[in-house]
Amino acid sequence: xxxxxxxxxxxxxLRRPRRPALRRAGWIVLLLLPGLGLILVMxxxxxxxxxxxxxxLYNLAGESVLTAAHWLEVVDRRAFRRALSYSAxxxxxxxxxxVLLAYPLALWLRRxxxxxxxxxxxxxxxxxxxxxxxxxxxxxxxxxHGLINQGxxxxxxxDRPLRMQNDPGAWGVIILQIWKxxxxxxxxxxxxxxxxxxxxxxxxxxxxxxxxxRFRKVIVPLTIPxxxxxxxxxxxxxxxxxxFQSTVGPTNVQSMAQLMLFLSGTAGRxxxxxxxxxxLMVLALAGSALLALLARALARAAR
Amino acid sequence: MTTLRAIDxxxxxxxxxxxxxxxxLDVAEGEFVTLLGPSGCGxxxxxxxxxxxxxxxxxRIEIGGRDVTADPPERRDTAMCFQSYALFPHLSVAENxxxxxxxxxxxxxxxxxxxxxxxxxxxxxxxxxKLPGRLSGGQQQRVALARALAIRPSVVLFDEPLSNLDAKLRVQVRHEIRGLQxxxxxxAVYVTHDQAEALAMSDRVVVxxxxxxxxxxxPESVYRRPATAFVADFVGAANLHPIRSAAGRRIVTDFGPLxxxxxxxxxxxxxxxxxxxxRPEDALxxxxxxxxxxxxxxxxxxxLLSGTVRARAFQGAFTELLLALDPxxxxxxxxxxxxxxxxxxxxxxxLPPAALWTFAEPGS
Numbered sequence: 288x289x290x291x292x293x294x295x296x297x298x299x300x301l302r303r304p305r306r307p308a309l310r311r312a313g314w315i316v317l318l319l320l321p322g323l324g325l326i327l328v329m330x331x332x333x334x335x336x337x338x339x340x341x342x343x344l345y346n347l348a349g350e351s352v353l354t355a356a357h358w359l360e361v362v363d364r365r366a367f368r369r370a371l372s373y374s375a376x377x378x379x380x381x382x383x384x385x386v387l388l389a390y391p392l393a394l395w396l397r398r399x400x401x402x403x404x405x406x407x408x409x410x411x412x413x414x415x416x417x418x419x420x421x422x423x424x425x426x427x428x429x430x431x432h433g434l435i436n437q438g439x440x441x442x443x444x445x446d447r448p449l450r451m452q453n454d455p456g457a458w459g460v461i462i463l464q465i466w467k468x469x470x471x472x473x474x475x476x477x478x479x480x481x482x483x484x485x486x487x488x489x490x491x492x493x494x495x496x497x498x499x500x501r502f503r504k505v506i507v508p509l510t511i512p513x514x515x516x517x518x519x520x521x522x523x524x525x526x527x528x529x530x531f532q533s534t535v536g537p538t539n540v541q542s543m544a545q546l547m548l549f550l551s552g553t554a555g556r557x558x559x560x561x562x563x564x565x566x567l568m569v570l571a572l573a574g575s576a577l578l579a580l581l582a583r584a585l586a587r588a589a590r
Numbered sequence: 591m592t593t594l595r596a597i598d599x600x601x602x603x604x605x606x607x608x609x610x611x612x613x614x615l616d617v618a619e620g621e622f623v624t625l626l627g628p629s630g631c632g633x634x635x636x637x638x639x640x641x642x643x644x645x646x647x648x649x650r651i652e653i654g655g656r657d658v659t660a661d662p663p664e665r666r667d668t669a670m671c672f673q674s675y676a677l678f679p680h681l682s683v684a685e686n687x688x689x690x691x692x693x694x695x696x697x698x699x700x701x702x703x704x705x706x707x708x709x710x711x712x713x714x715x716x717x718x719x720k721l722p723g724r725l726s727g728g729q730q731q732r733v734a735l736a737r738a739l740a741i742r743p744s745v746v747l748f749d750e751p752l753s754n755l756d757a758k759l760r761v762q763v764r765h766e767i768r769g770l771q772x773x774x775x776x777x778a779v780y781v782t783h784d785q786a787e788a789l790a791m792s793d794r795v796v797v798x799x800x801x802x803x804x805x806x807x808x809p810e811s812v813y814r815r816p817a818t819a820f821v822a823d824f825v826g827a828a829n830l831h832p833i834r835s836a837a838g839r840r841i842v843t844d845f846g847p848l849x850x851x852x853x854x855x856x857x858x859x860x861x862x863x864x865x866x867x868x869r870p871e872d873a874l875x876x877x878x879x880x881x882x883x884x885x886x887x888x889x890x891x892x893x894l895l896s897g898t899v900r901a902r903a904f905q906g907a908f909t910e911l912l913l914a915l916d917p918x919x920x921x922x923x924x925x926x927x928x929x930x931x932x933x934x935x936x937x938x939x940x941l942p943p944a945a946l947w948t949f950a951e952p953g954s
Contacts, residue, residue, distance in 0.1 A: 484674065484676065486672045486673075486674055486676040487676050487677075487678060487679075489643060489663070489670075489672070489676065490670070490672055490676035490677075490678070490737075491678070491689070492643075492662070492663045492664050493641060493663045493664070493668070493669060493670045494664075494669065494689050494690035494693055494694075494737070494741060495664045495690055495693035495694045495741065496664060496689075496693050497664060500693060504689075505678060508680045509679070509680055590680070590681070590685075
């Protein structure tokens with residue numbers, strides 16, 4: 288800031304220095320560049336290469352030819368369509384179930400009580416356990432000679448071990464997805480719930496709203512952003528799952544990530560793998576947007 | 591007819607703290623009763639107990655003759671206006687007001703009539719589509735009031751509703767609330783720590799201290815005849831003096847004998863008078879005493895006292911003086927209209943016997 292020189296005897300007049308709008312905009316861009324620029328370059332280049340490769344460019348083992356043939360070939364394949372619907376199913380169920388389970392826990396932990404800090408910390412432990420480690424721990428539980436089967440047999444509840452590993456219904460994958468992702472949803476929802484003032488809930492109660500009406504008409508609408516963020520993040524993570532699926536998932540279907548790895552690695556078909564990769568990105572984007580919109584619409588209808 | 595009754599209500603919190611002790615309160619239909627007291631005296635706890643947010647440890651609450659002690663807030667015929675307004679931030683003004691009737695299952699046509707009527711009453715028709723965050727503090731307060739009235743409760747409970755407003759707006763909204771209460775005829779229990787608000791708005795004032803009721807009465811009676819030293823001191827400004835001895839209509843204080851209008855209260859321990867009741871005689875010349883320190887009535891309309899001005903504060907409508915009385919230097923406060931003597935000046939004033947009252951303070 289500069290001070291204009293005042294005539295003798297007059298009070299000095301302070302003036303705000305004028306900064307041209309273009310120069311200001313330039314400063315903002317420069318300040319954002321180290322962070323945002325890196326993100327844009329990384330995402331943009333990966334996205335560009337993946338899309339280009341899916342259309343026959345950037346051929347790693349031959350001549351690059353711009354063509355839609357890889358798309359037509361992959362989309363026509365039953366394994367691709369099954370992988371797409373399977374990944375979408377796992378992602379939707381995991382996201383919705385994680386959020387549904389996180390809400391009551393976040394409500395329970397909203398007001399401090401003896402042991403609430405410990406309970407909250409224990410619930411967040413899965414965030415610190417790598418997915419692959421969790422999958423192997425789960426395998427130890429449900430394997431043919433795992434702890435659950437040993438327990439059931441020791442208790443005389445069954446004569447022979449049950450087959451639970453790599454179940455065709457993908458319950459193992461869903462359980463692990465929820466176990467891993469629910470704490471994250473809990474973290475987001477807890478923050479949003481703690482932002483709701485007690486007297487707002489008391490006012491709803493005073494005006495005749497019972498527990499479910501308070502949840503539906505006050506809590507859900509006021510936690511929509513956290514709910515949407517939870518749904519989106521869990522959906523994207525679960526849609527691209529590889530670790531859980533390859534360890535405990537059903538053997539009769541592949542996830543999109545599994546299929547992509549198979550096409551690029553085992554089969555060496557990079558262009559088709561790029562088609563699967565681009566589809567996975569579209570699934571993540573479209574699916575999470577759809578879930579977020581659905582959550583908003585439901586919350587609006589509820590109030 | 592009594593609408594609201596608290597009978598021997600005590601509230602003891604989980605940590606053993608006694609928030610309310612044996613509270614007895616009857617509120618008549620259409621009455622405006624104010625719970626007045628300093629922070630932590632239990633007035634909000636009592637209000638929340640009446641609303642159903644706290645369950646009494648002992649005693650019971652009746653509304654309209656029905657025992658509601660075990661009923662949750664949603665099943666009581668009360669509505670509360672919260673200190674922070676507690677408006678639903680995701681709902682418009684109209685949706686906020688309509689929330690209660692919807693919950694209570696009021697038919698849609700009836701709800702529309704109530705909404706239109708309330709919006710008109712609180713003068714928010716033009717703001718009905720706005721979210722609460724877009725309104726001023728005064729407007730939010732009016733929405734909170736309309737929302738409470740929309741369920742047509744027998745009793746409206748106000749928890750320091752004006753404390754977040756600036757002084758000028760507070761006076762305006764105070765009149766609006768009282769006007770609405772008179773028009774709609776609902777029973778109101780109002781919590782405040784502002785004695786001016788309590789005196790201006792209430793049919794009766796309940797002065798609370800440490801979880802107990804010190805005095806219940808009309809504003810004039812609480813102000814003019816406080817039952818305890820605490821009430822005298824909390825409600826308005828007061829001069830309190832211990833009484834050395836009392837015989838009939840004459841008492842003896844540290845600064846001399848004084849005549850009363852009525853015989854002193856049995857076992858009277860304290861004398862009390864309001865600063866504005868002093869009648870200045872004249873300002874005395876010089877700094878020395880004039881020998882009129884006995885304070886006895888002289889038959890010409892009051893107890894004549896004199897003293898020296900120790901401090902002076904201009905308050906607009908009056909000037910507050912801190913006076914050291916003759917002969918012992920007891921300090922008293924005087925509120926004198928118009929011009930008042932300056933620091934160090936000598937002042938002679940009369941205290942009319944009718945302005946003095948005595949009471950027995952337990953434990954004195």
